Amino acid sequence: MVKRLNMTRSAVLIFNPVAGQNDPDQDLAQIREILEPDIDLEILLTTPEVDAGTLAGEALARGVETVIVSGGDGTISAAAAALVGTNIPLGVISRGTANAFAAALGIPNTIQAACETILGGVTQTIDAAYCNGKPMVLLAGVGFEAETVEKADREAKNRFGMLAYILAGVQQLREFERFEAEIETEDKIITVTAAAVTVANIAPPTSILAQGPAGLVVDDGFLDVTVVAPINVAGAIAASYHLLQSALAGNAAERDDIGYLRTRKVKISTEPPQKVVLDGELIGTTPIEVECVPGGLTLIVPLVEEAQPSEKLSGLSGLKIESKAPSESEEV
Incomplete structure (x- = not known):
């Protein structure tokens, strides 16, 4: 199910500083530059001892309303896993090697486009699963x-x-x-x-x-x-x-x-x-x-306008088209 996102004015940003091949300081600065004019960000950095799942769980315990995660697939999946069954929206900014999570859901894999998705996207409820309890x-x-x-x-x-x-x-x-x-x-x-x-x-x-x-x-x-x-x-x-x-x-x-x-x-x-x-x-x-x-995870995804069905009538045998005057109920 897809619906428009009522974006809160604050969110937790979980950021993995060792993900990807770019300068993490520049990546974080770019994210803040785009998001902070509209969102009050609480920034949490993952460490070898504390992963994204732990940080997301702690944020949930504090009553956070939106979680944004930036890193590779392992970081994103760990944060997402902590949100399964919570209805808390998750925004994704991929900075990893494969970026399979974003690719599978049509989420942009550049920082600029991913941040714009978070600011103007919609939420989509998707399935999750448990494997050996994880x-x-x-x-x-x-x-x-x-x-x-x-x-x-x-x-x-x-x-x-x-x-x-x-x-x-x-x-x-x-x-x-x-x-x-x-x-x-x-x-x-x-x-x-x-x-x-x-x-x-x-x-x-x-x-x-x-x-x-x-x-x-x-x-x-x-x-x-x-x-x-x-x-x-x-x-x-x-x-x-x-x-x-x-x-x-x-x-x-x-x-x-x-x-x-x-x-x-x-x-x-x-x-x-x-x-x-x-x-x-x-x-x-x-x-x-x-x-x-079923329906275990809520994600922030790009707004995709539904394509309107096109019309093609030319070439039909015996075709005749007449303009029809609007009825009284259709007149403004």
């Missing part, structure tokens, strides 16, 4: 994706940006391994030999291992599970490329080694145990249980 906004990845995220460390991301994930993925392909997975939903139990299983709430096209279905709907009350099950490295490369191409085109995957399903909750067990990444952060190993929280 709030989930984007997705949980089992297997290949988790291994790739682990290899793309902070130093590599600072040096190479988005290329760090690509390099990590190439490196992980050299160590390609499959595993036995049991996927239990509300109405079935599936066993399969896979290389990756992804449970997505929302995900941009670049999160290719989540892109089995034709499109991930952010407020449908369902999770989308994608299973990638190639038999060798060549198949893994081909499957990944197909997922990217089909996602960019808005089509569902059509390879025999890619499967997908929709469910409100799912349990995934593997043999041997596999690493799990939750919203970009490693959280341990399988098994996992994920359950959707």
